[in-house]
Amino acid sequence: MLNQIKSLIERIIPRMSSAIVLLTLAAFTSPHYVGIYNVVTLLYTAIQVTIDSGARFAVMRVLTEPGGMRIMNRYRVIMPVVAFAILAGLMLFLLHNGTLENWGEFFQVLPVALAPGFGALGLLYVGTLQATSQWGALARLQLRAALLGLTVGGTTLVLTHSLLGPSLQLAVTEGAFAVLCWRRARRNTLPIPHSAPGKQSILSDMGAMSGYALLAWFQGQAERLFMTVFAGTAVLGTYTAGSAVGRAPGDALAASTANMVRVGVADKETEEDVRDASDHYLFRALLLAVVGVLAAQVAAIVLTPLLGEKWIPAMSMVPFIAMVSFPGVLSWAASVLLVRTGSAWKTFVGPVIGMVFGAVIAWVASFDLHLGATVLVAREFTVVLVAYLFIGRAAPWRSFWFAVGLSVVGLGACWLTLL
Numbered sequence: 492m493l494n495q496i497k498s499l500i501e502r503i504i505p506r507m508s509s510a511i512v513l514l515t516l517a518a519f520t521s522p523h524y525v526g527i528y529n530v531v532t533l534l535y536t537a538i539q540v541t542i543d544s545g546a547r548f549a550v551m552r553v554l555t556e557p558g559g560m561r562i563m564n565r566y567r568v569i570m571p572v573v574a575f576a577i578l579a580g581l582m583l584f585l586l587h588n589g590t591l592e593n594w595g596e597f598f599q600v601l602p603v604a605l606a607p608g609f610g611a612l613g614l615l616y617v618g619t620l621q622a623t624s625q626w627g628a629l630a631r632l633q634l635r636a637a638l639l640g641l642t643v644g645g646t647t648l649v650l651t652h653s654l655l656g657p658s659l660q661l662a663v664t665e666g667a668f669a670v671l672c673w674r675r676a677r678r679n680t681l682p683i684p685h686s687a688p689g690k691q692s693i694l695s696d697m698g699a700m701s702g703y704a705l706l707a708w709f710q711g712q713a714e715r716l717f718m719t720v721f722a723g724t725a726v727l728g729t730y731t732a733g734s735a736v737g738r739a740p741g742d743a744l745a746a747s748t749a750n751m752v753r754v755g756v757a758d759k760e761t762e763e764d765v766r767d768a769s770d771h772y773l774f775r776a777l778l779l780a781v782v783g784v785l786a787a788q789v790a791a792i793v794l795t796p797l798l799g800e801k802w803i804p805a806m807s808m809v810p811f812i813a814m815v816s817f818p819g820v821l822s823w824a825a826s827v828l829l830v831r832t833g834s835a836w837k838t839f840v841g842p843v844i845g846m847v848f849g850a851v852i853a854w855v856a857s858f859d860l861h862l863g864a865t866v867l868v869a870r871e872f873t874v875v876l877v878a879y880l881f882i883g884r885a886a887p888w889r890s891f892w893f894a895v896g897l898s899v900v901g902l903g904a905c906w907l908t909l910l
């Protein structure tokens with residue numbers, strides 16, 4: 492349990508620092524500008540998950556199988572350049588179509604294009620520390636990087652009241668974390684545990700999981716993309732601010748739990764062992780998710796008077812959207828289990844279903860944010876259900892039904908408060 496908490500801290504720190512900067516941007520500007528920044532970060536996360544997720548899922552194999560390091564070295568040379576070029580090009584497109592209103596705004600958000608490359612450069616070292624269960628060290632390094640990013644970005648935001656602040660916060664945090672992990676990993680003397688060879692080649696799994704990650708990004712962000720069309724950047728900004736508060740703890744927990752499950756099932760041979768090991772981590776993660784949901788609701792109560800009347804709708808949706816923490820934990824871990832059981836290609840099915848839901852969520856949220864958040868929770872459970880059916884006997888159903896119960900109770904209490 493202690494390692495799981497340390498892993499959660501390592502993942503929640505950058506999300507919380509980003510949320511702080513985003514909410515500060517909201518206090519100084521308007522939903523429209525928060526919406527613009529969200530469009531930019533949507534592009535960033537699309538590129539980041541595509542180039543990062545495949546390698547992250549394969550990093551354990553890279554560290555233990557012949558030829559793995561050669562693949563990783565090529566990845567670290569090519570991907571930072573490719574990521575920057577693609578993101579900068581997409582930002583030029585936003586300038587051309589008017590989303591970014593002038594060259595000043597373009598250069599304010601350009602530092603975001605550096606962030607995926609920093610993540611790619613540091614991935615091997617992060618994987619080394621994870622494989623040797625140095626979760627406490629990762630949390631400390633992430634805290635230092637986040638504090639540096641928060642200091643640079645926050646100071647810039649307070650002084651300029653511009654998009655440059657959150658852009659620098661993101662880039663500096665990613666760059667500092669990569670450097671700190673490199674310094675720590677090169678001094679590592681702990682043995683890396685052996686993992687059984689996968690059924691597919693490393694490149695095959697990396698390609699499959701990169702494709703899955705891009706589809707999963709569409710699944711997770713489809714409602715925001717459709718929302719821009721249905722309701723504009725102001726509503727998108729409102730939704731983004733509520734999501735930043737409501738989803739930050741749960742998303743961090745989901746990412747940290749996936750890391751724990753990935754390491755925990757690596758040496759398990761039977762379906763029963765995989766199921767029991769994943770259930771072990773997931774059940775405890777769901778208990779931690781309850782704490783995260785409560786923390787998000789307290790944060791919304793505190794922030795409502797601080798941000799002002801224009802942000803009341805965003806804060807009122809926080810208790811609802813926080814409930815996505817429960818299926819979110821299961822969803823991230825499910826992709827790990829699909830890969831471990833030799834069904835990486837089946838990870839594509841869930842995101843396709845999720846994207847269909849995205850249009851419905853955006854349409855509903857355009858006139859009722861609370862109902863839109865409720866449909867979002869239902870979508871995530873649908874995706875998990877499909878994934879578990881593919882996983883078969885290795886699926887941790889005990890955790891699934893526990894998560895369903897927690898969400899039903901939580902959403903019921905949220906709707907009762909509106910009556």
